[in-house]
Amino acid sequence: MAQAMFEGDDRSTPARIRDAALACFAERGVKATTVRQIAERAGVSAALVIHHFGSKERLRSACDRRVAALIRERKTAVMRSGSGLDPLAVLRDQAGDPPIQRYLARTLAEGTPEVAALVDEMVDDAARYVSEGMERGVLRRSDDPRGVAAVLTLWSLGAMVLHEHVERVLGVDLTGPAETHATNPAYVRPALEILSHGLVMPHWFDAIATASGAGDDTHSGSGSSASEEDT
């Protein structure tokens, strides 16, 4: 009874239940959400939730597919508009309701096949966009454009999963609406700095790369000490 059906709610009952589940999963996580909570939010009985979806697990799967569908739908528009480098751009401006970003932040680490497929698609899209950017001279060339795209995508999604820490450390809520963080320098500025100018000085890069064996695909063990690499 917490959120009874509005008169003008034209969604079907299964759709309303699914959206209620989506919101609950996003707020509390899947395991911490009970079927009764979902039912209450959708303004129906717990029995009806099971009647329409068979089980909580299948409802969760329906939510996964719903999120994937919404993102795919939005993706074409975003890529057409030209900012395909940023996987988070696809997630932004989803009008916050249903809360897709928080749902993904909760689900990305849980390893469902639907989400895995979605991540794979994001990497593919990013790879396409990175390659294109390199050909057009916007991005620096690389031997491994797909690797670059993958790392880029995973870093972005990782930051989204850790949004709580990002907010505490930098004061930026990555799961909020775009305008609250897309122009917020606290996160964007350092990220842009790193991605454009780079961080390590070129001279030192060579030393690090050869020492860690990453500068040579057919590297020898190099028997190095504790000196490590990457971020």
Place this chain on the structure above:
Amino acid sequence: MAQAMFEGDDRSTPARIRDAALACFAERGVKATTVRQIAERAGVSAALVIHHFGSKERLRSACDRRVAALIRERKTAVMRSGSGLDPLAVLRDQAGDPPIQRYLARTLAEGTPEVAALVDEMVDDAARYVSEGMERGVLRRSDDPRGVAAVLTLWSLGAMVLHEHVERVLGVDLTGPAETHATNPAYVRPALEILSHGLVMPHWFDAIATASGAGDDTHSGSGSSASEEDT
């Protein structure tokens, strides 16, 4: 009875229980782990687990503190050895047992105060190391060294949380022992490339930065369209 006590196990019973819980939490997650599973793994009864720790939640808190302690202990050694730029370096080489990395990967997104404090410390350490690197001319200068360090740390930890996706996409297990991935080019190479050479060409960086408002701390709204920025 799955893993009864060895004769030569000199750990106290509470310590054995805590380590068993650590392993279970790392493998299955906290909510999915039952007190009885922990008890069985430690070779004791479920009642004894509660007797020693009061509740499952306080046992979990003890695990958090244990992990934090192990990392802090290792930290000084790693920083002394000179590779403080990489927060993952601190997590590596923990001898895999107990599985600290997987525990953190599970816990980083769950928002306990102990882990939050640990992340804050990692950011502080990275900030110190980044500033030092800039002064020594190893790293490129920045107006916001702490922001750079924070983004770096969060990207690394995010990749660790998404280790499952990293492994599927790039074939690198970030939660495994160091030698399996520290020299694996699939992840390290693109990451190093981005961090050293940068990605976006300098000429384009200015355009992006001003368009997104990140190039100016006292920026005007710029009323931009869908064109976004960052990773």
Place this chain on the structure above:
DNA sequence: ACGGCGGGTAAACGCGCGTTCAATACTATA
């Protein structure tokens, strides 16, 4: 010898979960 005490346990308790069931309200077709 013995009493108490701390480590340890088996059994049970109560709760809340996902799910099932039998019955009711509603709607459309014949």
Place this chain on the structure above:
DNA sequence: TATAGTATTGAACGCGCGTTTACCCGCCGT
């Protein structure tokens, strides 16, 4: 109007959870 079928429900079921209880046993000080 009768009938079939679907949407929806309250109540209950069974299970497994975290936790509690009552009890046991071996050791140590006296």
